[in-house]
Amino acid sequence: MSDAAARRLMKELNQLKTENPAGLLIDNTITSHDLKQWKIGVVGAEGTLYAGEVFTLQFTFGPQYPFNSPEVIFVGDTIPAHPHIYSNGHICLSILSDDWTPALSVQSVCLSILSMLSSSKEKKHPIDDAIYVRTCNKNPSKTRWWFHDDSV
Amino acid sequence: MVNDALENQPTTAGIVTTTEDELILQDQQMKRIEDEQKASPLVGEKMPCATLVALYDQETAPAFFEKANELAKVYSHIRFIRGDGNCFIRAIQVGLVEILLNDKERLVKFIASSKEWTERLVKLGFPDWTCTDFCEFFIEFIEKVRDGVHQREDVFRIFNDDNTANYLLMFFRLITSGYLKEHAAEYEPFLDEGMSLAQYCETEIEAMWKESDHLGIIALVRALNIRIRIEYMDRNAAPNGGTHHNLPDGHDNATFTPDITLLYRPGHYDLIYKAPLAETSKPALPTVA
Numbered sequence: 001m002s003d004a005a006a007r008r009l010m011k012e013l014n015q016l017k018t019e020n021p022a023g024l025l026i027d028n029t030i031t032s033h034d035l036k037q038w039k040i041g042v043v044g045a046e047g048t049l050y051a052g053e054v055f056t057l058q059f060t061f062g063p064q065y066p067f068n069s070p071e072v073i074f075v076g077d078t079i080p081a082h083p084h085i086y087s088n089g090h091i092c093l094s095i096l097s098d099d100w101t102p103a104l105s106v107q108s109v110c111l112s113i114l115s116m117l118s119s120s121k122e123k124k125h126p127i128d129d130a131i132y133v134r135t136c137n138k139n140p141s142k143t144r145w146w147f148h149d150d151s152v
Numbered sequence: 153m154v155n156d157a158l159e160n161q162p163t164t165a166g167i168v169t170t171t172e173d174e175l176i177l178q179d180q181q182m183k184r185i186e187d188e189q190k191a192s193p194l195v196g197e198k199m200p201c202a203t204l205v206a207l208y209d210q211e212t213a214p215a216f217f218e219k220a221n222e223l224a225k226v227y228s229h230i231r232f233i234r235g236d237g238n239c240f241i242r243a244i245q246v247g248l249v250e251i252l253l254n255d256k257e258r259l260v261k262f263i264a265s266s267k268e269w270t271e272r273l274v275k276l277g278f279p280d281w282t283c284t285d286f287c288e289f290f291i292e293f294i295e296k297v298r299d300g301v302h303q304r305e306d307v308f309r310i311f312n313d314d315n316t317a318n319y320l321l322m323f324f325r326l327i328t329s330g331y332l333k334e335h336a337a338e339y340e341p342f343l344d345e346g347m348s349l350a351q352y353c354e355t356e357i358e359a360m361w362k363e364s365d366h367l368g369i370i371a372l373v374r375a376l377n378i379r380i381r382i383e384y385m386d387r388n389a390a391p392n393g394g395t396h397h398n399l400p401d402g403h404d405n406a407t408f409t410p411d412i413t414l415l416y417r418p419g420h421y422d423l424i425y426k427a428p429l430a431e432t433s434k435p436a437l438p439t440v441a
Contacts, residue, residue, distance in 0.1 A: 004315035101358040
């Protein structure tokens with residue numbers, strides 16, 4: 001990892017720890033020794049389908065971060081059932097591919113994902129889940145997404 | 153990106169299924185393009201314009217050969233910039249910092265306006281700390297130039313280091329976007345129907361490795377308050393009918409003195425320079441007998 005990327009990630013981490021944004025659980029094991037991959041807990045907001053449920057997001061940063069988007073997937077035993085989240089943890093969210101800009105951050109990605117969860121009207125995976133999970137690349141950034149519905 | 157037609161398609165509409173082989177092939181192609189790009193430095197050395205002429209064969213590319221020769225009569229040097237989608241912005245950044253290295257007064261003013269830009273961006277609602285991080289990085293760099301911590305050779309070393317160079321470049325992308333957003337009413341009508349200015353700025357200006365189009369070019373020139381000339385070296389004439397285009401528009405061609413001159417070849421910008429006056433006109437100094 002380049003110095004510049006490490007510097008930026010340290011700043012992001014400190015920011016997250018001081019601000020401690022509602023709905024996010026910052027893993028205390030993220031240290032400067034392993035900045036390349038972070039795990040962050042997200043807690044479903046009150047009054048939504050996922051209220052109180054805790055999910056884990058895994059961020060993997062490439063050497064070109066923040067100029068390229070991080071790879072972000074849900075990991076662990078519980079992957080939220082959501083029309084834009086596949087059962088293997090891949091997330092269909094435009095800012096994670098085409099619409100990424102270096103002005104975005106780990107925090108803004110987490111908050112987008114939280115708001116995506118909050119606006120969900122039913123707990124189910126995308127209709128093409130079975131075929132996608134079978135055929136997709138391990139790295140979701142290799143997927144050419146069609147963003148079918150911006151309203152969720 | 154809702155598309156009604158797609159909504160009614162069967163289950164595979166969610167993704168474009170690409171086979172593993174196709175993906176590998178695409179990756180290889182991308183890698184090759186990247187390798188080709190990386191073979192040339194981000195910012196090249198200043199070279200005599202003869203290097204440009206030498207790129208074209210009189211037989212196979214007569215139009216380009218002739219234009220290169222015409223340019224070589226007016227311009228003495230060229231600095232090649234890597235063609236990675238950032239070339240316009242990078243060329244402007246390098247050209248401007250070169251001026252500032254030799255003009256302390258302008259440098260001091262420029263630092264002040266860069267600091268103002270930080271505030272303007274925050275006021276425009278840019279994500280606060282990620283944006284100010286890029287601003288601070290740039291201001292720190294340019295202040296080190298002012299204080300002599302970064303000498304000329306340091307500046308070019310930094311411009312050629314991918315990581316630092318991208319941070320510096322990002323500041324110019326942000327002020328380009330900021331300028332457009334401040335003048336949204338003026339520029340929004342130029343966008344394709346259905347695209348908002350905010351969307352355009354996010355996907356075309358603020359994202360790295362996206363080529364600058366006319367809107368991005370004029371916005372950066374105005375945001376920096378500089379004058380540039382673009383010499384066109386393609387089969388078509390410049391937008392105003394001549395061989396070059398001055399920006400901002402509305403200046404008398406005869407009296408226009410650009411700060412920076414760029415050479416445009418299809419899809420790409422490099423920096424070009426006129427010889428210092430003393431060299432071209434070879435003043436007839438009285439010789440001591």
